[in-house]
Amino acid sequence: MHILIVEDDLTLASSLKSALELGGAAVDAVRSVADAMSRALRAQYDLVILDLFVIDGATVSFSNFLRMRMPDTPILSITGSSIFANGDHNEAMSADYLIRKPVSPSEVSDIAFYLIDRGKLSKASPAT
DSSP, rough: OOOEOOOOOHHHHHHHHHHHHHHTTEEESSHHHHHHHHHHOOOOOSSSEEEEEEEEESHHHHHHHHHHHHTTSSSEEEEESTTTTTHHHHSSSSSSSESSSSSHHHHHHHHHHHHHHHHHHSSOOOOO
C-alpha cells in the first residue's frame, strides 16, 4: 500500500512516516501543496494524509482535486487549527476523517489503516 503525507512539520512527518512504514506501507512525504500535486499526478495512492495548513497554503483545494482525480482514495486531514471545530470539514473539503493536533503517530497509523481497509471492503463485490 502506498501513502502520501503532506506535512510541513519535519518531526511530525518523520514520526508519521515511521509509524506507517512499521505497518507495512510505502510512504512518500512532502512539505507543500505544490510537491503534493506533483506526486499525485505521477502516482496512485491508497491514502493521503493532509496537514490543513502547510508552507505554501491550505490543502483544502488539493483535497478537492484528489477527490476528483482519485475518488476512492481516502483522505485523512490533520490540523492544529480551530477551523472546522463543529465537524463541518465535509462541506469545505473532501476529507474522510479529521483529527486535531497534537496527534500520536500510532493513532494516525491506526486510523490510516482503518480507512484503507474500509475502502477495500466497500470495493469488494458481495458474495453471490
